[in-house]
Structures are given as structure tokens and as C-alpha cells.
Amino acid sequence: MSTPALRFRQLVKRYAGTPVLEGIDLDIAAGECVGLVGVNGAGKTSLLKCLFDFVSFESGSIEIFGHGHRLAQARRPLAFLPERFMPPYYLTGAEFLKYMAKLHGNTYDIHAAHAMFDALDLDHAALSMPVRKHSKGMTQKLGLAACFLADKQAYVLDEPMSGLDPKARARLKERLLHARSQGATVFFSSHALADIDELCDRMAILHGGQLRFIGTPAACREAYGAATLEQAFLACVH
Numbered sequence: 179m180s181t182p183a184l185r186f187r188q189l190v191k192r193y194a195g196t197p198v199l200e201g202i203d204l205d206i207a208a209g210e211c212v213g214l215v216g217v218n219g220a221g222k223t224s225l226l227k228c229l230f231d232f233v234s235f236e237s238g239s240i241e242i243f244g245h246g247h248r249l250a251q252a253r254r255p256l257a258f259l260p261e262r263f264m265p266p267y268y269l270t271g272a273e274f275l276k277y278m279a280k281l282h283g284n285t286y287d288i289h290a291a292h293a294m295f296d297a298l299d300l301d302h303a304a305l306s307m308p309v310r311k312h313s314k315g316m317t318q319k320l321g322l323a324a325c326f327l328a329d330k331q332a333y334v335l336d337e338p339m340s341g342l343d344p345k346a347r348a349r350l351k352e353r354l355l356h357a358r359s360q361g362a363t364v365f366f367s368s369h370a371l372a373d374i375d376e377l378c379d380r381m382a383i384l385h386g387g388q389l390r391f392i393g394t395p396a397a398c399r400e401a402y403g404a405a406t407l408e409q410a411f412l413a414c415v416h
């Protein structure tokens with residue numbers, strides 16, 4: 179079997195003794211699109227924070243394309259959009275993209291930025307506008323644009339649809355499908371089960387500190403004898 183893009187093994191995370199993740203095992207294959215779902219406070223963001231070494235964990239391991247997650251080099255193939263994406267307010271959109279390009283070791287290309295803004299339905303004016311003047315949705319699109327412009331092997335996105343209007347959601351879905359068609363791995367958290375159903379090869383339901391279900395959306399409906407994914411989810415976290 180080929181090396182998974184992401185591998186979580188027996189991950190245990192506590193905050194001040196309170197368990198949040200209690201033995202998470204999850205493999206995400208290269209090129210796979212996996213959705214992470216769970217009720218508010220289930221631990222989705224915590225799992226992603228562990229992946230990026232933003233927080234420590236008590237036990238278990240995480241590998242990124244076969245390398246320990248603590249190595250900065252291991253995280254190089256990943257692009258990440260945090261849940262509460264807040265770029266420095268004093269930068270313009272273009273300055274932020276230049277900064278991100280530099281961090282990723284890439285060159286800022288205004289034509290690529292324009293094309294990406296078009297793909298995500300973001301007005302080019304956002305490039306010259308300070309981030310503090312962006313609407314919530316504009317800021318989210320800027321963060322997504324920075325991720326996709328980084329052109330990575332894997333995209334890890336924490337609630338990427340947050341704040342997006344229906345047109346932008348549709349554009350983002352197209353973009354994610356495009357990334358997948360190029361062989362990229364996508365791992366994202368979402369509360370929008372319709373998006374999970376539409377986009378994901380597999381979904382993982384996190385509840386009570388554990389992954390209660392891992393499989394295709396169709397298998398999830400079948401496992402819980404549910405007509406819809408929403409009903410299946412509710413039965414799973416009951």
C-alpha cells in the first residue's frame with residue numbers, strides 16, 4: 179500500500195486534563211478528498227491544530243506523506259486555511275499574497291492572482307484594498323486564494339465554506355474538484371453535509387473524542403439506515 183498523505187495513529191489530546199481526542203486513527207490516501215464532521219466542540223479544529231503542530235498532544239503520532247508531523251519539512255506539502263482566518267489587517271490583499279508566496283518559497287504572480295480571484299469570484303479590487311476593509315467573505319476568499327496559489331500536494335481547510343455566498347461556495351467546490359483532479363489531497367472540516375456528500379470520497383464523523391464513522395457518504399447512510407446524510411449523522415452522534 180502506498181504511503182498515506184496523512185496518518186493519525188492513536189492520537190490523544192487533552193486540554194488541562196479534559197480529553198478532546200481519545201485515540202484517533204485515520205489514514206487519508208494521497209489524492210483522496212475526506213470531510214471531517216462533528217457537532218460544535220467535537221474536536222475538529224483541535225485535530226487539525228495537532229496536525230500542524232500548533233498544539234501538543236498527549237500520545238499517538240501523526241505522519242505527513244510518511245514523515246513525522248513535527249518536522250517543518252514534513253508540513254511543506256500542505257496548504258492550510260484556519261477556521262478563523264484573519265490576515266494582518268494593515269496589509270492589502272496583494273501584500274498578503276506576496277507575503278504568503280514568500281513563506282511558501284514561491285514568486286508572486288499577479289496574473290495567477292487575477293485568475294485565482296476570478297475562479298473564487300473575488301473582485302480584483304481586493305488586491306489593492308487593505309484587509310481591514312474586506313468583508314468576511316472577501317477575507318475568506320483571500321485566504322483560500324493564498325492556499326490554492328501555493329499549489330501544494332494537500333489542502334487542509336478548516337470550514338472553508340464559512341462566510342461564503344452561494345456563488346462563491348459553488349466556485350470553491352469547483353476549485354476543490356479541480357485540485358482533486360490534479361491529484362491533490364483534500365482534508366476539510368465542514369458542517370455542510372450536502373457539500374460533504376457532493377465532494378468527498380470519504381467522511382469521518384468525530385464524536386465523543388472518537389471517530390464514530392469513517393467511510394463513503396453512501397456507506398454512512400446505509401450504516402444508519404438513513405435516507406439522508408443529515409439523518410445518518412444525527413443517528414451517529416445520538
Ligand SMILES: Nc1ncnc2c1ncn2[C@@H]1O[C@H](COP(=O)(O)OP(=O)(O)OP(=O)(O)O)[C@@H](O)[C@H]1O
Nearest residue numbers: 193194198216217218219220221222223224225261
Ligand atoms: N485552547 C484551548 N483550551 C482549552 N480548551 C480548548 C481549547 N481549544 C479548544 N478547546 C475545547 O476543546 C473542545 C474542542 O474544540 P474544537 O475547537 O476543536 O472543536 P470543533 O469541533 O472545531 O468545534 P466547532 O465546530 O464549534 O468549530 C471544545 O470543548 C473546546 O472548548
